[in-house]
C-alpha cells in the first residue's frame with residue numbers, strides 16, 4: 001500500500017491559514033457577532049485536525065482498495081467521523097445535531113477534501129442527502145429521520161444518507177425545471193392505498209450503496225415529469241430496493257457512486273416529503289444550498305494540490321538549490337494561491353447568503369420554532385397523532401414564500417452556481433500547475449498530486465455540470481425563479 005508523503009505541518013505554518021486569512025470578511029463579522037465567529041474558529045481547528053490526523057494518512061490506501069474492488073467502503077473512517085461528530089454536524093440542534101449550516105459545512109469540506117476528496121465526499125454526500133430533508137420544512141419528516149443520525153452517532157455508528165436524483169436518461173434534466181418538462185424519466189411513483197409504489201432506477205448516487213436513508217425524487221406521471229415530480233424518503237433496507245452497479249470512477253474513489261434500483265418499493269404516505277408535485281422546488285432549494293459547499297470541496301482539492309506542491313518545492317533541490325527559490329515556481333505558487341482565494345470567496349458569498357437569507361432564516365425564527373413544534377421530543381411524540389402535519393407544512397411554506405421571496409431564492413441559485421463553477425475550474429487549473437511544479441514526480445502516487453487531479457475533474461460534473469450551472473447563472477438573472485419552474489406555463 002502506498003503511504004502518502006507526510007507534510008510536517010509545524011515546519012510550514014504558512015500552510016495552516018487562520019479563519020481571517022481564509023475569509024478576511026470575518027474580521028468585520030467578529031466585531032458584530034463574536035460568538036458566531038469563535039464557533040467557526042473551533043470548527044476550522046477541529047476539521048483541520050481530523051483531516052490531517054485521520055484522513056491524510058489513509059487517503060492512498062483507501063483509494064487502492066477501491067481500485068482493487070469498486071464496492072469496497074472504508075467503514076472505519078465513517079466510524080471515526082461519527083465519533084468526531086461529523087455526521088450530525090449540520091443536523092438542526094432541535095433534533096440533537098450541532099446545527100451548522102453552509103458556512104460551517106464549507107469550512108469542513110475544504111479541510112477534509114484538501115487531504116482526500118473521496119473521503120471528504122462521504123461526509124459531503126451524506127450532508128447533501130439529509131439537508132434535502134432538513135430544508136424541506138416538512139418538520140414531521142425532519143424529526144423522524146434526522147434524529148436517527150444523531151442517535152446512531154452517539155453509539156459511534158455511521159447512519160449515512162444519500163441524495164438520489166440522477167436517472168439513467170436524465171442527469172442535467174432533473175436539475176432544471178425547463179429541462180425536466182421534456183425529460184425522459186425512469187423512476188415512477190404510483191399512488192396506492194396508504195402511500196406510493198416506486199419502480200425504476202437512479203444512478204451515480206454518491207453513498208448510494210451504503211446509505212441507510214435515501215432522499216428520492218420521482219415523477220408520478222412520466223408524461224408530466226415537472227408537474228408530478230415528488231420527493232420521498234426511502235429507507236435503504238426497504239423491500240424491493242437494491243443496489244446495482246457501483247461505478248469504477250477515475251477519482252474520489254473512497255465515496256462510492258452507485259445505481260439504486262426500485263422494484264415495487266412501497267413508500268407510506270407519511271414518507272412523502274412536502275406535497276405532491278413539489279419535487280423540483282425541493283431539488284432547487286437543496287442545490288442552492290449545496291453548490292456552495294461543493295465549491296468548497298473543489299477549493300479543498302485545489303488547496304491540497306497547492307500544499308503538496310509547496311512542500312515539494314520547499315524540500316526538493318535542483319542544481320543544488322531548493323525549487324521554491326526559483327521565480328518560475330514562485331509565480332506558479334502565487335497564481336495557485338490567487339485562484340484558490342477567489343474561488344473561496346465565491347464559496348462564502350454563496351454560503352453566507354444562503355445561511356442568512358434563505359430557508360435557515362425561517363428555521364431560526366423564534367415564532368417558527370414554536371409553531372413548527374420544536375419543543376421537546378417526548379412531548380411532540382405524545383401529540384403525534386393529534387397534529388395535522390399537512391396543515392403545519394402548509395403554514396411553513398406560506399411563511400417561506402413571505403420571508404424568502406423569489407429574488408432571494410434566485411440570488412441564492414446564482415451565487416451557488418458561481419461558487420460551484422469557480423471552485424471546480426480552479427481545482428483543475430491549480431492541479432495542473434501543481435503537476436508542472438512536480439514535473440515527473442507528479443506521476444509518483446505518494447505525492448498525491450495525480451490523485452488531486454483525478455479528484456478535481458469530478459467536481460466539474462456533479463451537482464450539475466459546469467455548463468448547466470453557467471446556464472443557471474444567466475437564466476436566473478433574466479427570469480428569477482425559472483430553475484424551480486416559476487413562470488413555466
Ligand SMILES: Cc1cc2nc3c(=O)[nH]c(=O)nc-3n(C[C@H](O)[C@H](O)[C@H](O)COP(=O)(O)OP(=O)(O)OC[C@H]3O[C@@H](n4cnc5c(N)ncnc54)[C@H](O)[C@@H]3O)c2cc1C
Pocket residue numbers: 125162163164165166168169170171172173175203204205206207249252257458461462463464465466467468471
Ligand atoms: C462522481 C459523481 C457523483 C455523483 N453523485 C450524485 C449523487 O449523489 N446524486 C445524484 O443524484 N447524482 C449524482 N451524480 C450525477 C451527476 O449529477 C450527473 O452526472 C450530472 O448531473 C450530469 O448528468 P449526466 O451525466 O446525465 O450528463 P448529461 O445531462 O447527459 O450531460 C452530458 C453533457 O451535455 C451537457 N449538457 C446537457 N444539457 C445541456 C444544455 N442544456 N446546455 C449545454 N450543455 C448541456 C452537460 O453539461 C454534459 O457535458 C454524480 C455524478 C458523478 C460523476
